[in-house]
Amino acid sequence: MLSWLEHRPFAIAIAESTWLFPITETVHVLALTVVIGAVAMMDLRLLGVGNKDRPVSEVIASALPWAWTAFTVAFIAGSMMFCSKAVSYAANVPFRIKMVCMVLAAINMLVFHFFTARGMATWDEGRPPLSARLAAVFSLTLWVVIVASGRWIGFV
Amino acid sequence: MQDFCDWLAATTLSQFFAGQDWFVPTVQTLHILSIAMVLITLGMLDFRLLHLTRRGPAPEVLAGRFIPWTWRALTVLLVTGALLIITEPTRELMNNAFRLKMVMVVVLILLTVTVQRASAREPGYWNASPGRRRLGGALGIASLVLCVGIVAAGRLIAYV
Numbered sequence: 001m002l003s004w005l006e007h008r009p010f011a012i013a014i015a016e017s018t019w020l021f022p023i024t025e026t027v028h029v030l031a032l033t034v035v036i037g038a039v040a041m042m043d044l045r046l047l048g049v050g051n052k053d054r055p056v057s058e059v060i061a062s063a064l065p066w067a068w069t070a071f072t073v074a075f076i077a078g079s080m081m082f083c084s085k086a087v088s089y090a091a092n093v094p095f096r097i098k099m100v101c102m103v104l105a106a107i108n109m110l111v112f113h114f115f116t117a118r119g120m121a122t123w124d125e126g127r128p129p130l131s132a133r134l135a136a137v138f139s140l141t142l143w144v145v146i147v148a149s150g151r152w153i154g155f156v
Numbered sequence: 157m158q159d160f161c162d163w164l165a166a167t168t169l170s171q172f173f174a175g176q177d178w179f180v181p182t183v184q185t186l187h188i189l190s191i192a193m194v195l196i197t198l199g200m201l202d203f204r205l206l207h208l209t210r211r212g213p214a215p216e217v218l219a220g221r222f223i224p225w226t227w228r229a230l231t232v233l234l235v236t237g238a239l240l241i242i243t244e245p246t247r248e249l250m251n252n253a254f255r256l257k258m259v260m261v262v263v264l265i266l267l268t269v270t271v272q273r274a275s276a277r278e279p280g281y282w283n284a285s286p287g288r289r290r291l292g293g294a295l296g297i298a299s300l301v302l303c304v305g306i307v308a309a310g311r312l313i314a315y316v
Binding site for chain 2: 022025030036040041058066144148151
């Protein structure tokens with residue numbers, strides 16, 4: 001399956017071209033830094049570190065479109081790079097750690113969205129409850145590990 | 157410049173950093189996390205200056221709130237960037253993508269100082285006249301282009 005993916009014409013094109021891989025990687029880095037920045041902005045507001053004078057809902061509403069748009073771009077660029085060397089990426093330990101952390105970050109986000117954020121009206125302008133602050137700590141930790149493991153893919 | 161690189165690479169500090177396998181990826185990770193902070197603060201501000209986002213605080217309010225965070229992140233970027241140069245001087249200092257990146261960084265800093273100073277002058281500064289709106293839009297576009305250019309040049313250091 002992974003080998004089949006690697007032998008698709010577009011995957012071969014990325015692997016063989018001099019500039020397609022660096023360009024795709026640059027787009028990936030640009031998009032992922034925007035994702036991290038937007039996520040950090042929401043998390044830091046939940047933790048009371050930044051944007052303290054703005055309601056949580058307003059900070060989330062302004063940062064979420066950036067996070068999702070950039071995530072879509074990073075996901076597409078990342079998938080393109082994965083296809084070009086699918087077999088070796090799948091066997092790469094930092095890559096696996098990165099994927100696990102992305103799944104955990106998604107679960108953390110869903111729990112926050114469907115459970116913790118339900119009572120947001122009561123703490124929108126003030127200090128979020130412990131559950132919300134914990135979600136922010138998990139999120140920040142996971143995204144730092146995602147960046148670090150992503151960077152380590154090329155070093156092992 | 158090559159002589160300076162050779163001298164730097166021969167220092168105890170450079171040899172020590174280069175000898176640690178974890179050092180470069182760790183410092184690069186911190187560098188990328190700080191870039192994230194710069195991009196989101198300037199990106200949101202630039203979109204507001206360009207009227208691409210219409211809701212939310214006025215540009216000068218965002219500037220007052222975000223640019224101090226930009227400077228904090230930039231401080232981390234300069235420190236981590238310096239550590240990477242000390243570790244691999246020739247890879248960075250002799251590289252044209254790196255040199256282009258540094259020129260763009262200097263221009264972006266000057267541009268951001270300009271936006272910060274103008275924003276502190278009066279409430280409603282960027283919407284006070286059509287001229288000011290155009291100026292804000294031009295600065296916003298220039299800032300976005302520089303941000304993208306800096307990240308691209310930074311990543312391309314490894315390829316040119």
